[in-house]
Amino acid sequence: MLTLKEPLDFDTPEWQDFYEKLQSSVSRASLVLTAWQIGLWVAKTLVEHHLNQQAQRPERWECCAACGKQLESKGFVSRRILTLAGWVEWKRRVGRCPNRCVKSHSVPFDAVLGIVAYQQTSMELMRLGCLLALFLPFELAVQLLKQLCGVCISDDTVWQWVQQFGRQAMRQLDRELEALAKGSEPSVEPLEARLDTLPLVIAADGVSVPFRPYPGSTKGKIRFREVKIALLARLKPHQTRSGKHVTRLHQRRLVAVLGNIEALQPRLHLEALRQGITTTTQVVWISDGARGFWRLFEQSFAAVAVGILDFYHATQHLWQAAEAYSQTVAGRTPQQWFQRLRHQLRQGSVHHIIKEFSHLLKYASTPDAAKPTLKRVRQYLQIHLQHLKYRQFKQLGSWIK
Structure with missing residues (x-):
């Protein structure tokens, strides 16, 4: 049985420095930091000891791909790599063809x-650096990495890691999209336990993002480009301490593309399959009135999801109609009419609103300037008639307001 006395040498100058620093620590912070450094030193020592032990196992050498001769061991050669515990070094066997054929160098243990x-650099260190860079500027990510692991690297190194993993992710995404276009189902990781029993909500929108014309430079005129974004969220019921039942965000996934809706559609469809859209008991699509997003809904999600027009955007159109009609009716302000229309919409009485607008368009008392707006809003409500049944949608779950 392995004991700590076997791999750890407490007579080394490095350990003596740690021990003296530990004894001289007078504050809690310095004590914890010193203990943290000792922990990294212990981890590094254990990893090196284990790797050197594993590397001692005999190797069964393969034959040379060029001449067919069996490779021969050339002894042990040192290998060094930067890890979360710092620089780790060990020795492993290296083999080569006795005829010294080109590219016959072999290191099975690697x-x-x-x-x-x-x-x-080890993959776990690169992964941690990239995760930190997702939330922090590269300079701060480097400083935090040094505090956590004692590893000193440059911010340019972290930037290169991010680019490397980004390229790998894009290649993997392209392969999956190509397979999906050919009709193959993507490989999906098992969902979290009981995740398919939670409602899956998909929302999509577009935003304008400013871009500089020259990479790495602040010079030049800003150009705004459209970015399409979709959010896939799982909602979970929760009971507060006061006994109130609320709904909280349990999980979310984001899909974004610099381009149009056609570029977003396959990526969103792929992520929806990953999130178990085909097995989820309840799927809801929420969007504003943009025709492109509802066309995407009809093509990709209408068979499995309930489409809901965002209530805020729907009421925006009602306010435009109320404001355009102004105070044509004595004793009724636009705000008062809007509040009634909004209440009717929430209660699922959209047919009454459409009927009222139709009557107003026939009345001679209706201002000519208001008729185009009333007609446009009426058409808007008619197009999204199936997406405005808020009273029925409320029965899907308490999370739908």
């Missing part, structure tokens, strides 16, 4: 560890 030639 393949077992999942590292490639000339790799100097």
